[in-house]
Amino acid sequence: xxxxVFAVPVFFICFRECLETSIIVSVLLxxxxxxxxxEQDPKIYKRLVKQVWWGVGLGLLICLAIxxxxxxxxxAYGIDHFSNTEDIWExxxxxxxxxxxxxxxxxxxxxxxxxxxxxxxxxxxxxAKDTKKGKATTRFKRWCEKYAMFLLPFITVLREGLEAVVxxxxxxxxxxATSFPLAVICGLAAGAAVGYLIYRGGNTASLQIFLIGxxxxxxxxxxxxxxxxxxxxxxxxxxxxxxxxSSEVGxxxxxxxxxxxxxxxxxxxxxxxxxxxxxxFNAIFGWTNSATYGSVLGYNFYWITVMVGxxxxxxxxxxxxxxxxxxxxxxxxxTMSETSSEHxxxxxxxxxxxxxxxxxxxxxxxxxxxEG
Amino acid sequence: xxLSLSNFLLPLLMLLQHGLVANAATVTFxxxxxxxxTNPDGMxxxxxxxxxxxxxxxxxxLTKGDRVIVNAYNGLGNQSTSLHFHGMFQNGTxxxxxxxxxxxxxxxxxxxxxxNFTLDQSGTYWYHSHQRGQYPDGLRGTxxxxxxxxxxxxxxxxxxxxxxxxxxxxxxxxxxxxxxSYKNPTGAEPVPNSALMNDTQNFTVSIEPGKTxxxxxxxxxxxxxxxxxxxxxxxxxxxxxxxxTEKAAADMIYLTTAQRVSxxxxxxxxxxxxxxxxxSMDTDLFDTIPSTLNPNVTGWLVYDKSSDLPTPALVDEFDxxxxxxxxxxxxxxxxxxxxxxxxxxxxxxxxxxxxxxxFFNDVSYVSPKVPTxxxxxxxxxxxxxxxxxxxxxxxxxxxxxxxIEIVLNNDDAGKHPFHLHGHNFQAVVRSDExxxxxxxxxxxxxxxMPMRRDTFMVxxxxxxxxxxxxxxxxxxxxxxxxxxxxxxxxxxxxxxxxLELQKTLTIPQNHFDVCKAxxxxxxxxxxxxxEDLLDLSGxxxxxxxxxxxxxxxxxxxxxxxxxxxxxxxxxxxWYGAAPLRSKTVIAAKRRISQAGVVVEDK
Numbered sequence: 001x002x003x004x005v006f007a008v009p010v011f012f013i014c015f016r017e018c019l020e021t022s023i024i025v026s027v028l029l030x031x032x033x034x035x036x037x038x039e040q041d042p043k044i045y046k047r048l049v050k051q052v053w054w055g056v057g058l059g060l061l062i063c064l065a066i067x068x069x070x071x072x073x074x075x076a077y078g079i080d081h082f083s084n085t086e087d088i089w090e091x092x093x094x095x096x097x098x099x100x101x102x103x104x105x106x107x108x109x110x111x112x113x114x115x116x117x118x119x120x121x122x123x124x125x126x127x128a129k130d131t132k133k134g135k136a137t138t139r140f141k142r143w144c145e146k147y148a149m150f151l152l153p154f155i156t157v158l159r160e161g162l163e164a165v166v167x168x169x170x171x172x173x174x175x176x177a178t179s180f181p182l183a184v185i186c187g188l189a190a191g192a193a194v195g196y197l198i199y200r201g202g203n204t205a206s207l208q209i210f211l212i213g214x215x216x217x218x219x220x221x222x223x224x225x226x227x228x229x230x231x232x233x234x235x236x237x238x239x240x241x242x243x244x245x246s247s248e249v250g251x252x253x254x255x256x257x258x259x260x261x262x263x264x265x266x267x268x269x270x271x272x273x274x275x276x277x278x279x280x281f282n283a284i285f286g287w288t289n290s291a292t293y294g295s296v297l298g299y300n301f302y303w304i305t306v307m308v309g310x311x312x313x314x315x316x317x318x319x320x321x322x323x324x325x326x327x328x329x330x331x332x333x334x335t336m337s338e339t340s341s342e343h344x345x346x347x348x349x350x351x352x353x354x355x356x357x358x359x360x361x362x363x364x365x366x367x368x369x370x371e372g
Numbered sequence: 373x374x375l376s377l378s379n380f381l382l383p384l385l386m387l388l389q390h391g392l393v394a395n396a397a398t399v400t401f402x403x404x405x406x407x408x409x410t411n412p413d414g415m416x417x418x419x420x421x422x423x424x425x426x427x428x429x430x431x432x433x434l435t436k437g438d439r440v441i442v443n444a445y446n447g448l449g450n451q452s453t454s455l456h457f458h459g460m461f462q463n464g465t466x467x468x469x470x471x472x473x474x475x476x477x478x479x480x481x482x483x484x485x486x487x488n489f490t491l492d493q494s495g496t497y498w499y500h501s502h503q504r505g506q507y508p509d510g511l512r513g514t515x516x517x518x519x520x521x522x523x524x525x526x527x528x529x530x531x532x533x534x535x536x537x538x539x540x541x542x543x544x545x546x547x548x549x550x551x552x553s554y555k556n557p558t559g560a561e562p563v564p565n566s567a568l569m570n571d572t573q574n575f576t577v578s579i580e581p582g583k584t585x586x587x588x589x590x591x592x593x594x595x596x597x598x599x600x601x602x603x604x605x606x607x608x609x610x611x612x613x614x615x616x617t618e619k620a621a622a623d624m625i626y627l628t629t630a631q632r633v634s635x636x637x638x639x640x641x642x643x644x645x646x647x648x649x650x651x652s653m654d655t656d657l658f659d660t661i662p663s664t665l666n667p668n669v670t671g672w673l674v675y676d677k678s679s680d681l682p683t684p685a686l687v688d689e690f691d692x693x694x695x696x697x698x699x700x701x702x703x704x705x706x707x708x709x710x711x712x713x714x715x716x717x718x719x720x721x722x723x724x725x726x727x728x729x730x731f732f733n734d735v736s737y738v739s740p741k742v743p744t745x746x747x748x749x750x751x752x753x754x755x756x757x758x759x760x761x762x763x764x765x766x767x768x769x770x771x772x773x774x775x776i777e778i779v780l781n782n783d784d785a786g787k788h789p790f791h792l793h794g795h796n797f798q799a800v801v802r803s804d805e806x807x808x809x810x811x812x813x814x815x816x817x818x819x820x821m822p823m824r825r826d827t828f829m830v831x832x833x834x835x836x837x838x839x840x841x842x843x844x845x846x847x848x849x850x851x852x853x854x855x856x857x858x859x860x861x862x863x864x865x866x867x868x869x870x871l872e873l874q875k876t877l878t879i880p881q882n883h884f885d886v887c888k889a890x891x892x893x894x895x896x897x898x899x900x901x902x903e904d905l906l907d908l909s910g911x912x913x914x915x916x917x918x919x920x921x922x923x924x925x926x927x928x929x930x931x932x933x934x935x936x937x938x939x940x941x942x943x944x945x946w947y948g949a950a951p952l953r954s955k956t957v958i959a960a961k962r963r964i965s966q967a968g969v970v971v972e973d974k
Contacts, residue, residue, distance in 0.1 A: 105944075109944070109947065109948045112948070113948070113950075113951065208948060208949065211948060212944065212945050212948035212949065215944050215948065216941040216944050216945065219940060219941065219944060220937060220941070223937060223940070241555050242555060242556070242557060242558075252722075253557055253721065253722030253726075253728075253918055254557025254558050254722060254726075254728070255557075257554070257726070258554055258722075258724070258725065258726030258918070259554060259726065262925055262926055262929045263921075263922050263923065263925070263926025263927075263929060263930065264919070264926075265921045265922065266921075285937075291926065291929060291930075296929045296932075296933060299933050299936070299937075300932055300933055300936045303936035303937055303939065303940035304936065306940050306943070306944070307936075307939060307940050307943045310943045310944060310946075310947040311943065313947065314946075314947050314950060317950075
């Protein structure tokens with residue numbers, strides 16, 4: 001028998017984790033290139049691209065450190081911190097990531113509709129130093145906007161990286177060390193290659209079509225993440241009930257809580273042994289072989305919320321106010337514009353709309369321009 | 373606790389009571405079955421089922437030919453009960469066998485059932501409740517039947533009887549609820565809290581140098597098999613489960629739950645030291661071994677009361693005597709020609725309620741509404757048709773005097789001790805571990821004079837074959853004697869010569885009174901239907917199986933999820949494609965201006 005130099009599960013784990021990350025990173029990079037490309041505003045473009053890569057790098061570094069620490073703790077003290085807390089942090093990271101992707105996705109799509117010069121200016125505005133001291137929440141929001149291009153890749157890499165460490169740790173005992181390097185490199189390379197293809201595709205397609213397509217894709221991932229996060233919380237509760245790691249019993253009876261099961265097939269488990277193709281299916285579409293009421297409802301409500309959100313955004317864009325709400329009267333306008341000037345943010349729909357609600361924009365803007 | 377004289381006094385008293393008659397006597401017991409508080413391992417007080425306010429239960433020492441009458445009054449108040457005299461053939465008295473839902477109704481609190489039967493056998497037995505999951509709460513005791521024609525009569529000076537047992541600090545109903553639960557999908561059996569010898573942990577036997585003793589050892593635990601050995605002494609096995617065997621020397625014996633052994637032990641000629649005897653629970657059976665668990669229990673052969681009771685030495689490995697090799701003294705030869713083969717494939721699996729159950733041939737036993745014996749007695753000519761006994765009882769109808777072969781294939785990684793009521797059987801084949809299913813064309817040679825007993829263990833993922841003659845009309849259970857598995861359904865019902873049974877058996881009115889008090893029907897098929905006996909509608913059934921894959925619910929959920937994903941993407945596309953209104957541009961402008969970036973509006 002030939003020496004085992006290629007651990008297939010490890011390849012699939014690396015591939016799927018790298019795939020999710022590279023989808024997000026390549027969409028962001030393609031977006032930046034198309035909107036702020038070197039010919040538009042090279043300085044800001046460079047800075048934002050740097051942000052993306054900083055996010056990737058720092059996320060990688062931290063997850064390597066934590067992963068290394070966990071493995072060290074495992075070998076030194078025999079403490080398996082992975083399986084005890086894995087479900088919790090998977091769930092928490094999943095929800096955070098899905099919320100960030102959702103907000104970013106809407107914001108990118110919205111920004112793409114602006115004319116080129118406005119986008120550049122907006123980017124410059126984000127980069128500019130805040131002259132006003134707002135409330136803490138406002139400043140936090142501004143900060144998030146400014147570093148959004150950093151935050152999203154950072155959180156994504158952190159989550160995927162830790163997941164990869166845990167998953168690989170879970171299957172590592174059944175493979176010799178020699179079977180790892182090639183599988184890891186191939187997995188990462190395959191994931192990165194897909195990301196590069198997306199990036200290239202994004203640069204050649206029209207910005208709007210690319211962004212519509214990639215936003216759909218991002219939202220599929222986010223919906224899966226959201227649903228899976230709920231699933232992880234439920235799995236954590238189930239593990240507490242049965243007093244152990246239920247995945248010990250594979251995909252069969254006992255691996256899930258029958259009372260909460262919507263469907264369960266004793267195969268196609270995206271978690272076991274790297275999950276193979278089902279793991280990829282899970283990474284992109286949120287597939288699970290054991291759906292619960294929570295995860296199915298979560299998935300559907302996520303999409304319903306997204307749809308309602310986009311309808312409301314469109315309605316406001318068209319009518320200037322939310323459905324069933326009259327446009328605000330003059331007296332309130334003065335105070336509204338006062339306060340909203342402290343809030344404002346392109347990624348914050350409500351603030352954006354509050355300003356459009358004020359029916360005297362041109363003059364105010366003019367005044368402010370002079371002030372500025 | 374010294375081996376109390378009561379073990380010997382009791383039969384002595386009985387003999388006195390009955391005028392020292394050597395021939396058949398009638399022995400009557402008035403038993404009030406009640407709760408008492410006990411603490412046999414010194415670790416926890418717990419409510420335990422006692423008799424007449426006593427626990428450990430009376431050690432019965434009777435004589436072959438005796439008629440036994442037990443007036444069993446249920447004084448528990450909160451549970452039904454029953455009594456089964458384990459190993460008794462009950463030939464002609466099938467209704468006295470004791471399993472609830474099979475041969476009788478559970479005795480409800482406040483009722484009395486009279487058990488009345490003759491002891492036609494001799495050897496080592498025990499009695500216990502055959503109400504679901506009850507005997508490990510204390511209702512089990514030893515029964516030794518002396519035989520004036522014992523082939524080893526005269527070879528021993530004294531007899532010693534004691535039990536081995538596992539012990540739980542919690543009561544069975546609660547443990548059973550946790551065991552058969554969606555919370556325990558792997559079917560991990562509750563692990564005992566300690567091991568007992570003679571229902572204590574400081575059991576001693578006074579030994580006189582030079583004498584020979586006949587030891588009767590009974591494992592009446594709920595779950596754990598036990599290894600048993602006596603330091604520096606060899607045991608000569610002479611009887612298992614009431615069957616006398618040629619002498620077989622053993623250093624270590626393995627007793628599953630419900631198995632018994634008698635052995636001759638010759639005391640050292642002189643000794644000033646005492647010797648440990650150890651019962652060690654077979655931890656292979658345990659899912660987890662708590663750090664607090666001591667799986668061993670030690671007793672002592674006391675030659676010299678003034679000497680120390682030594683701590684037993686550790687053993688390197690467990691290498692017990694293989695009971696398959698024993699040879700019965702009566703020389704009964706192998707039943708060569710099998711008339712009917714019963715194949716039972718054992719597996720553990722989960723049902724639709726998420727809990728783990730045990731199965732024979734994919735059926736997990738559930739008690740019928742009408743005790744099976746009563747169905748036999750009230751079904752006329754239909755009694756021969758297996759269909760009336762229910763779809764969850766694993767019923768087999770056996771013809772009178774047929775030679776029956778039971779092939780048991782263990783598709784589970786655990787050891788299982790199987791017990792057949794009403795018979796002992798010839799152990800024809802027992803495979804090694806992991807041998808898989810029995811292959812009739814490829815097996816070890818059958819022994820010419822097979823070992824017989826009434827409880828026999830199958831090895832993990834192995835098989836065994838046993839044979840017996842259906843010469844005892846009655847309804848007899850065949851089941852795993854691990855109480856957890858018994859209650860999760862590892863039971864089959866042998867209905868032996870039902871038409872013959874109808875002709876010969878009379879069930880006393882007292883038994884029907886008990887059923888009436890318990891509100892249990894006594895006529896009709898397994899479902900209690902008396903018109904159409906093949907109509908099983910309304911019968912007790914096990915939970916539905918787990919759905920094999922996508923159910924309607926799952927498909928609807930998957931379709932809904934796909935539809936909402938596509939709708940969602942459609943909305944995103946629609947929004948992304950729609951032009952931006954001037955008002956939004958203005959808002960963006962303002963955001964820019966607030967940041968102080970100069971906008972050159974062309």
